[in-house]
Amino acid sequence: MLYQNKGKKSLTSSSLIAGSMVIVGFILAVSIIIAITFILIYTGQNTIKFESGNKTFIGHRGSVISLATSGTELIASGSSLGEIFIWDITKGLTQKIQSTGSIKSLNFLDLNNLISISSDGTLTFWDIQNVQSYRINKYNNYGSFNSLVLNDQKQILIRTSSNNILIFDPSGNLINTFKMNSNILSISLLKNGNLVTTSGFSLNIWDLNNFVLLKTFNTYVPTNNLLVTKEILGLNESIVYSSGLIVYVLDAQTGDLIRTITVVDTITSLTQLSNGLIAVSTRNSVFYYNLATGQLINYVLNLNGQILTILANGDNILLGTNFGAVLSIINEKIFINPSITSIQTSTTTLNKSTTQLGTNTTITFTTTTIPTPNGLNILSIHNGSITSLSIESNKIASGSVDGSVSLIDRQNSNILFNISMQSSVVYVKFLNDSILLSITNNGFINFISVNTGKILNTKVIFNRINSSVITPNGDIxxxxxxxxxxxxxxxxxxxxxxxxxxxxxxxxxxxDANSYAxxxxxxxxxxxxxxxxxxxxxxVSVVGLIKFNNGNLLTITNEGILSIWSTANVRKARFLNYYTISFSVVLSEKSSSVNSLNLLSNGNLLIGTKDSLIEYNLITRQEINNQKIDVSSVVVDPLGEIIIGTSKGELYFQVSMTSSSIPIFQTTIDTTFNTTQNSTTSFLSNSTTISTSTTTKLETTSTPTNLVSLTPLPSFRKYLVYKRPNPYIL
Structure with a gap:
């Protein structure tokens, strides 16, 4: 028995030793794989990732917070961990330098010499070829070195956290120091060599020779991301800065505000391309604007990581991100139409410029003059506000608070019939080409013959009806x-x-085909x-809503406040941080209020108010068109023509919209069809017939599913619902 016990013990010990060796071997293998992966990344091997013609340079351990270029082929990037990498745009990583502190700013003196400043107050001169520093200036009494600029004499101007401006000669000798009275947020240089600084709510211009304050401009908002832009066609040298979601463009000589550009998210950085466009980065997207017009030219959405810095590289851009990568965005298809010099929404003539989106979709931007509605068919058919409209082929049905339902022939503007219902009409809808449904507020549901105008059948619901809709499966x-x-x-x-x-x-x-609200x-x-x-x-309290292809909801309030909501998980609807805050359509009159919201096939919104019909671009957040019409009800037909009912009982039709087309959002129930459009038709057509000069194919397009970043809010609450007895129906 003792022998057997010892044998079992010996066998158990051997098994334990063997198992331990297997575990140790596995751990060693995993460690080797991790080590090899780390070495490959950190030594710059396989450091370029190609995607859709763009490049991602991978290798930094820390966030990339500074960038510099020499020509268009050599790039320097600095990280929050003191790393400086030198990249060849085609070959990838060529040199790696370790400095101290966070690399706040970089600049090439020439092809072989680079300067860097760090958060620990160090100015360093680097010999790129030999990968070594040849001069290090360390200053302990000025705080962090935050940004630098070079003037035409290659003098180095450094902004410090202690509110000093330090000026060094090209060899690194400190030649002047200026102490500011307020916190300096950013610096830049004008073409004449004068220094521009921002601090708090002001923008200052200094003569560097004597460091005399020449001008002060009040900004009235906290400023950041300062940029001096070169002169381009239609615009002189400008001072550009951002605050929150807005880019401000000032005349560099007078300080006059030329324009503002509102972007869709908090702005992180600005740069100007060699073609004159400015690139504006937000947390994970880039937008390109023509400064002379304020027009959005192109954009790239949903880039990987958070964008911390941006720098022009010719007509392309470089981005530094929080995950240690440098992104090179290639803009081969982007250009400025030199004929465009200004845009005034209500008076511009027809101009076009074509560009390439980041999703390889070619689009055309168009702006049009808004004429008065001369030649429109305007019929006074009701004695009260038109509450509902429906379209079937060449016929329009309308219902009114005066209790009447009318049928109009669109081709000859004839009123085919006008019949009285039992009470105020809440809803009209063509069920097919021969039956029209009418619902009144006292619960009468009428089925009307389109051919004769006679009521074929009536059902009565003993309830007070305020709204109605028919689902795609035919439910009322x-x-x-x-x-x-x-x-x-x-x-x-x-x-x-x-x-x-x-x-x-x-x-x-x-x-959409699966839900209603x-x-x-x-x-x-x-x-x-x-x-x-x-x-x-x-x-929320809203007066209109739309669902986009990506599942998100757009709502509008009576006051014109637009908000976007995520319904990816409809039981956990979350407010989207797409615009950071909700934003407002500026209504023309304080007394005005929104009462309708529609989505046009070109992606723009159609907003009806008590005194205006507004076409609004959701991406640029700009009013495209505005026609003074008292709107009570609007419907858009499959060909894009708009029929408008007013509070005076008037009906406007033969209306076309062909303005700024940005096909980002389309309704999910749209189908592909062919239509004929006038390529120069304005917001309200000047004639009662539509030209057939251009044939356009309109298609349902999908929306980027991660167009926005999400900020969770409390989940949907499914409130108790109370069963009523079935209504008594006659």
Whole structure:
């Protein structure tokens, strides 16, 4: 027995030793793989990644916070960990230098000599060929060295955290020091050699010879990202700075504000390309603008990592990111049309410029004059506000608060019939080319013959109806003043009868083939179109909403505040940080209010207010067109023509929009079709017939799914719904 026990013990020990050796071997193998990977990355092997013609240079351990170029082929990058890498644009990493502190700024003196400044107050001169420093100036009493510029004499101007400007000669000798009275945020140089500084809410220009303050301009906003731009066609030398989401462009001589450009997110950096465009970076996107016009020319969205710095490299740009990479963005297709010198939204003549998007989609930007609506068909057909419009082929149906329903022939402007309903009309809709549906606010659902104008059938719901919509599967959805949603199927069977809002259901809208939304004074609820079950909720007060292909929702309030929401997980709807804050359409009158929202096929928004019809570009956040029409109801037909109902009972039609086309968003229920468009038609056509000079194919396009970064908010709350007895139907 003792022998057997000893044998078992010996066997167990051997197994343990063997198992330990396997584990140790596995750990060693993994360690070797990690070490080899680290060596390959850190020594610059395989450091260029090619993607869509662009390049990503990988190798820094710290965030890339500074960049410099010599010509267009040699790049220097500095990191937060004191690394300086020298890159050849085609070969990748050529030299690696380790300095001290964070490399706040870099500049080439010539092809072989580079200077760097660090957060520890060090100015270093580097011999690139021999990969060594030949002069190091360390200053302990000026704080961090934050940025540098070189003037025409190769003098080195350094901004410090102690609010000093230090001036060195090309050899590194300190020749002058100037102490500022306020915190210096950024510095740049004018063409005449004068220094521009920003501090707080002011911008100052200094004579460097005597360091005399020449001019001070009040900015009224905190300034950063200062840039002096060279003269381009249509614009003199300018001082450009940013604050938050806005780029400000000043005349360098007078300080007059030339224009502002609003970008879609907080601006991180600015640079000017050799072709005159400025590139504006946000956290993970870059936008290109023509400074002379303020026009958005191109953009690249959703780059990897957070952009910390940007630098022009000829017509291309370099980006430093927080994950230690340098991105080189190639702009082979981008150019400026020299004929464009200015843009005034309400008076510009037709100009075009074509560009290439980052997604390899060619687009055309067009701006047009907005004429008065001469020659439009304007019919006075109701005695009160038009509440609903529907289109079927060449016919328009309209319903009004005066209790009437009209049918109009679009080809000859004849009123085919005008019949009285039982009460104010909430909703009209063509069911097909022969049946028109009409719903009144006292619960009468009428089926009207399109051919004769006679009521074929009537159903009565004993409830007060405030809104209605028909789903793609044919269900009739009604919203009541008491917060109910009623749903009726093909044979008028009751599919849903619930109190879902605490107040009146003011709007029902189809979002896509799978969902619709109900809107009350304090919330938006999203419903499954087949089961009519609640899928999500937004606790906001809105008057209109649209769903984009990527699932995001756009809402607008009565005051014109636009917001974008993520519904990737509809039970956890989150407010998008796409615009950082919600933004406002500037309404022309203080008394004006929004009452309709539509999406045009060119990607622009169509916003109806009590005194205007506004075309608005969501990407540039600019008003494209504005026509003074008292809008109460709007519908857009499949060919892009707009039919407008007013609060006076007037109907405007034969309206076309062909202005600034940025095909970013299209509704999910659009289908591919061919249409004929006039390539020079303005916001409201001057004639009652539409020219057929250009044939255009409009297609449903997908939206980038990660167009925005998400900031989580509390999850959707599925509120209790109360079952009502089935309504009594006549």
């Amino acid at each position: 959805v009604l919203g009541t003043i008491y917060g109910d949603i009623l749903v009726f199927g093909d044979n008028f069977e009751v599919k849903k009868n619930e109190i879902v809002h605490s107040g009146s259901v003011n709007l029902l809208v189809i979002l 109900s809107v009350s004074y304090d919330s938006v609820k999203i419903w499954n179109i087949n089961t009519h079950e609640l899928e999500g909720q937004l606790d």
